[in-house]
Amino acid sequence: MxxxxxxxxxxxxxxxxxxxxxxxxxxxxxxxxxxxxxxxxxxxxxxxxxxxxxxxxxxxxxxxxxxxxxxxxxxxxxxxxxxxxxxxxxxxxxxxxxxxxxxxxxxxxxxxxxxxxxxxxxxxxxxxxxxxxxxxxxxxxxxxxxxxxxxxxxxxxxxxxxxGLPVISTLRTLIDGGDAPVENTGALSGTLGAIFTDLGNGANFSEAVLAAKEKGFTEPDPRDDLSGLDVARKALILARTIERRVNLDEIAVENLVPEELRETSVAEFLARVSELDDEWSRRAETARAAGATLKYVATVPADGPIAVGVREVPTSSLLGALQGPENIVVMRTTRYHENPLTVVGPGAGAxxxxxxxxxxxxxxxxxxxxxx
Structure with missing residues (x-):
């Protein structure tokens, strides 16, 4: 049958x-x-x-x-x-x-x-x-x-x-073939990718958040994306795939929503998100002056701390050149050490x-x- x-x-x-x-x-x-x-x-x-x-x-x-x-x-x-x-x-x-x-x-x-x-x-x-x-x-x-x-x-x-990107299957193929993971890094949120692309192109943080919501990239409450929890779960799954025995609460997560805006209504949050503009414009300008751009990145080493949060990455790198809601995962292993294996493409969408x-x-x- x-x-x-x-x-x-x-x-x-x-x-x-x-x-x-x-x-x-x-x-x-x-x-x-x-x-x-x-x-x-x-x-x-x-x-x-x-x-x-x-x-x-x-x-x-x-x-x-x-x-x-x-x-x-x-x-x-x-x-x-x-x-x-x-x-x-x-x-x-x-x-x-x-x-x-x-x-x-x-x-x-x-x-x-x-x-x-x-x-x-x-x-x-x-x-x-x-x-x-x-x-x-x-x-x-x-x-x-x-x-x-x-x-x-x-x-x-x-x-x-x-x-639909072949991230897990590629990682499993490497491991099953005897390769040893060294570190996986990547941008794993299409929503945050779109927001930080707009920020890098000169938009205010609030404009970038509202634009992402308008395009349907965010959850009904954008704080569900901005909290970093979704990326942390993905980082945890990558970590456990490479046989790290870790829990979600062991991952360092940068929450982009300040405490005073975490418990408000969605409407109030959207009305007040512009309060974050000056800080994010300053961070974006500092990165730009260093030839870098801001990305929300997950770092999953084979050993050591796992973290998800905003990093300055060179604009000349594959990660720095990422645009809009694309995802990228860079897999550095024993065999793919000098030239890591990279998977890139749309990381969101039904x-x-x-x-x-x-x-x-x-x-x-x-x-x-x-x-x-």
Whole structure:
């Protein structure tokens, strides 16, 4: 049997695009890979809609659910006329019919237990959701997830760091081939990349933040990006991929939001963000005078402190030349020491993030099929 059944967790921006890519490409996947990919269940906050029919959930139903989710309609209302079940029950129903892969495109650690339970039942898991992999090492659920994240495991997480860029897979290939990481550095936030590009081009900090929000680069509350937490989670994932035993609270994080603006409403923050302009203009000018520019950088060495924060980098460097929401990861290893291996490209956006997930799904699906 060559059928792979997907369980889509989350139908927002990335989850909805993942569904669209599956519908658009599954005929080609059958021809190219011999994999019959169907979506057997979708999971939202209200429960799970599942079918055991061989063709999975109908395309038009899936498109309708995605449209309703983007309009703000909950799954229970969007799936009116269809019975919902609990999420674990949906996976249990499908796992008896053959290989299952859970596609976790949700946000937050609430899905971590479901992901771990799916792995324990023999399913595969693909993540764009970073939070489950950022749980403390002492957390048994987090430990279960990382135990399945190796080359022989059933968890893949390319899209957690760099969207669809081949960051994790490249790093794993180097390690699996016997190379030894020395240091990974990079700009891992498309949002902060766009903001600091505008700042380097002469815009005020507040103008850069508001422009990024207008273009849809930021979260609804830009402080979620400016806090550095998202970049810290990505740095943690890179660190654990190179087998560093660290927790999120061990990473030095530069929060760009001053304490007096962290607890205000979003509206008040946006009205007062101009209070930060003078300080950031001064820092940008100091960097410019030194032939450098400001970038929000993650530094993940094989040993020693891990940090994420603003650094002055030479404008002549690859990192300094980065423009807009692009991401870059520079991998310095024993073999790639004098000339580090560099991965650069769009690090944000639904289409490329979903592509990272579907790429992981195809590789994992092939592995599951080979194991029967």
């Amino acid at each position: 060559s059928r792979i059944t997907l369980v889509q967790v989350g139908m927002g921006t990335v989850g909805g695009e993942t569904i669209a890519q599956v519908i658009a490409n599954r005929n080609r996947w059958w021809v190219d890979f011999g994999l019959d990919v169907r979506i057997g269940a979708v999971i939202g906050r209200g429960g799970a809609l599942v079918t055991t029919e061989p063709d999975g959930l109908a395309d038009e139903l899936l498109r309708g659910l995605v449209h309703s989710r983007r309009a703000g309609t909950a799954l229970r209302e969007a799936a009116a006329g269809h019975e919902l079940v609990e999420a674990p029950e949906a996976i249990a129903l499908l796992i008896n019919q053959g290989p299952v892969i859970v596609m976790d495109a949700a946000a937050g650690e609430e899905t971590a237990a479901l992901d771990a339970r799916a792995l324990a039942s023999g399913a595969g898991v693909v993540l764009s959701n970073k939070a489950p992999l950022a749980l403390p090492r002492e957390n048994p659920i987090g430990a279960e997830l990382w135990a399945s994240a190796g080359p022989r495991g059933h968890l893949r997480y390319e899209a957690t760091c760099g969207a 289409a490329v993030t979903a592509a990272g997930m579907t790429g992981d799904m195809l590789a994992l699906g092939t592995l599951l099929m080979s194991r029967g």
